[in-house]
Amino acid sequence: MNFLELAEKRYSTRKFSDRPVEDEILQKLLEAGNMAPTAKNIQPQRIYVLKSKDAVAKMEELSPCVFGAKTVLLFAYDETEEWQNPLEEGIHAGVEDVSIVATHIMLAAADLGLGTCWCNYFPNSKAAEAFNLPEKERVVLFMPVGYPAEDDKPSPRHDKRKPLSETVKEL
Numbered sequence: 001m002n003f004l005e006l007a008e009k010r011y012s013t014r015k016f017s018d019r020p021v022e023d024e025i026l027q028k029l030l031e032a033g034n035m036a037p038t039a040k041n042i043q044p045q046r047i048y049v050l051k052s053k054d055a056v057a058k059m060e061e062l063s064p065c066v067f068g069a070k071t072v073l074l075f076a077y078d079e080t081e082e083w084q085n086p087l088e089e090g091i092h093a094g095v096e097d098v099s100i101v102a103t104h105i106m107l108a109a110a111d112l113g114l115g116t117c118w119c120n121y122f123p124n125s126k127a128a129e130a131f132n133l134p135e136k137e138r139v140v141l142f143m144p145v146g147y148p149a150e151d152d153k154p155s156p157r158h159d160k161r162k163p164l165s166e167t168v169k170e171l
Contacts, residue, residue, distance in 0.1 A: 006111055011154035013115025016069040016146040025112055026071065029145065032108035036101040039083035039093035045101045046137055048074040058130045059142060063122035069144030074127065075102050076137040098140040106143065115148035 001009070026049065033047060050056050050072040059074070060066045075098045082094035106116045124139040133139065 001111075006107060010107065010110035011115075011158050012117040013069075013144070013146070013148045013152055014067045014117060014155070015149040015152040016067055016115065016144065017149045018068075018070070019147045021071045021114065021146055025114070026145075028112065029073075029105045029108050029114075033101040033105040036097075036104040038097040038100065042081055042083050042093075042097070044077040044079075044081035044083075044094055045098050046076045046078060046133075047101070047105075048076070048131060048133070050074060050131075055131070059122075059127070062127055062130065063119060063142070065117060065119040065121050065142075066144050067117060068149070069146040071145045073102075073105065073143045073145060074131065074139065075141050075143065076128070076133060076139045078134075078137050080136045094138060095140055102141060102143060105145075109145055113147070114145055115152065116143050116145050118143055 030047065030049075033045070036045075038044065050059055051070070056066065056070065056072055059072050066072060077094035077098045079092075079094055082092050082097065085091035085093075102118065106118065109116045119142050122142065127133075127139045127142070128137065
């Protein structure tokens with residue numbers, strides 16, 4: 001399968017099976033994230049692997065978007081490490097860096113037959129509190145990861161795309 005086929009095949013999984021993700025497979029996902037480019041290769045990302053029943057239950061208390069996954073990845077960045085644009089104050093790359101890392105993991109998961117869902121529907125600061133993250137870290141997203149349930153299917157919105165003429169402009 002080529003990249004465009006993989007990108008088209010991937011969808012947001014909203015119902016996971018009870019089958020746990022094997023440690024070797026999880027390691028491959030984390031390695032894919034570690035290969036992601038970050039601004040100046042600073043790598044400010046932090047990935048918290050939530051696998052214990054207690055940790056996953058904490059995430060379920062914060063959001064309805066765990067969808068029965070037995071493994072959840074919580075993505076944050078260290079704001080003292082993120083790249084700062086010297087040409088314009090307030091422009092920095094922590095969120096973008098974490099997003100690139102999460103995208104690498106999401107696509108690697110699809111390649112390995114796993115499902116994921118990019119989730120922002122939760123109180124980020126409460127998640128940082130619940131998991132006792134360092135004060136200098138900012139939570140960006142979480143991602144349930146696992147094997148899709150047999151009856152899981154893409155959202156009806158999955159295949160709806162605006163034409164490129166609406167989203168791409170040549171200057």
